[in-house]
Amino acid sequence: MRYGILLMGAPYSSQASHSALRFAKAVVARGHALEGVFFYHDGVQNAARLAAPPQDEPHLVDAWAELAAEHGVPLQVCIAAALRRGLLDEREAARHGKQGHSVEAPFELTGLGQLVDLGLRCDRLITFAP
Amino acid sequence: MLLHILNRSPATSEVYRQALAAMGPEDRLLLIEDGVQGAMSTLVGHFAEVTGRLYALRDDLEARGLIAHCDTTVAVTDMAGFVTLTEDADRTLSWF
Numbered sequence: 001m002r003y004g005i006l007l008m009g010a011p012y013s014s015q016a017s018h019s020a021l022r023f024a025k026a027v028v029a030r031g032h033a034l035e036g037v038f039f040y041h042d043g044v045q046n047a048a049r050l051a052a053p054p055q056d057e058p059h060l061v062d063a064w065a066e067l068a069a070e071h072g073v074p075l076q077v078c079i080a081a082a083l084r085r086g087l088l089d090e091r092e093a094a095r096h097g098k099q100g101h102s103v104e105a106p107f108e109l110t111g112l113g114q115l116v117d118l119g120l121r122c123d124r125l126i127t128f129a130p
Numbered sequence: 131m132l133l134h135i136l137n138r139s140p141a142t143s144e145v146y147r148q149a150l151a152a153m154g155p156e157d158r159l160l161l162i163e164d165g166v167q168g169a170m171s172t173l174v175g176h177f178a179e180v181t182g183r184l185y186a187l188r189d190d191l192e193a194r195g196l197i198a199h200c201d202t203t204v205a206v207t208d209m210a211g212f213v214t215l216t217e218d219a220d221r222t223l224s225w226f
Contacts, residue, residue, distance in 0.1 A: 001217060015137070015163045015190075022189065026209040030217075125218050127224035130136070 003027045005037045010045035010054065011060040014130035015042065018044055021063055021127065028071050033123050036074040037064070038115045039107075042130065044082040047075070047107035068106035076118070079109040111113035131156040133219035137226050139167035140176040149225040150179060160207070160215055161186040166196060174201040187212060 005024055009016025020037070027034050039046050051061040068075050083092060086102060089109055093101040103109060119125045134153055140146045146168065149159065159180050161168050166175060169186035177184050185205045191197045200206060207215065216222055 003216075019137075019163060022209050023212060026213045030210065030213045032213070122221060126135075126216060126222050129224060129226040 001032045001123040002035050002121060003032050004035050004118040004125040005124060006118075006127045007037060007039050007043040007046065008041040009128060009130035010042040011051070013042065013045075015129040016043070016130050018058070019047045019059050020126075020128035021060065021067070022032050023128070024067055024073070028036055028067075028073075034067075034071060036076055036114075036118050037067075037076070038118055039077045039081075040112075040115065041078075042085075044077050046087055047077045047082065047087055047103045049104045049107075050102055065106055075107045076110045076114045077103065077107050078112060078115070080112070082109055131158065132217050134159045135222060135224045136161055136165040136168070137163035137224070139164045140173055140226065141167055141185050145225050146176060149223075150177070151170070152223070153180060158183045158185060158215065158219065161190075162213065163187075163190055164211075166194065166200075166201045167215075168185045169201060169204040169206075170196060170199045172199075174204060177217040179205075185211075 005020050007020045011017040046064055054058055064075055067073050088101050089103040092100045134149050136149050138145050166186045181203050185207050188206050188208045191200055
């Protein structure tokens, strides 16, 4: 089956990101295709490339990136939710005259249409919210 | 058949009432995160109308030290079982 995940919780604020990540790994382990994870509302904080949690705690940002690297899962971040929270990739930083950037691959800034597309393409879309 | 996913405890949130009101006769309810408090014998009465269709996530019960307090009428499932529940359902609906 084709699965999609919608994540609306920020890492370390609620359990949503932990739950979504564990579910994502279980979906892949079951042999399903995880077609994408869409980060929306405060969930865009999962894409903060400068996140530096204590070393003895799970690094959720890196864990999502590893999931993408190992299984080719697209990590799509709502651009409108991201920009207003200071999450910009190099292109958006340049466009808005900001120094530095806070989002990098494999996370990609995309529009809400990608969430609609994910919902239409997947057999199951599971929401994890704070 | 829909799978409803609830992450709020009935002791601290009323959203479980909306979930129950929205449930069809065949629908199932999975308790995750703080929602697993509802699987305790002292709180499971809130979910009496879905007895036999009530599930709780083992990881979250264990993380909270509640596994021994889980009511025997609740089906305890692991993450793989969570995925299976989503396979069996036509769609899922998250309540939060």
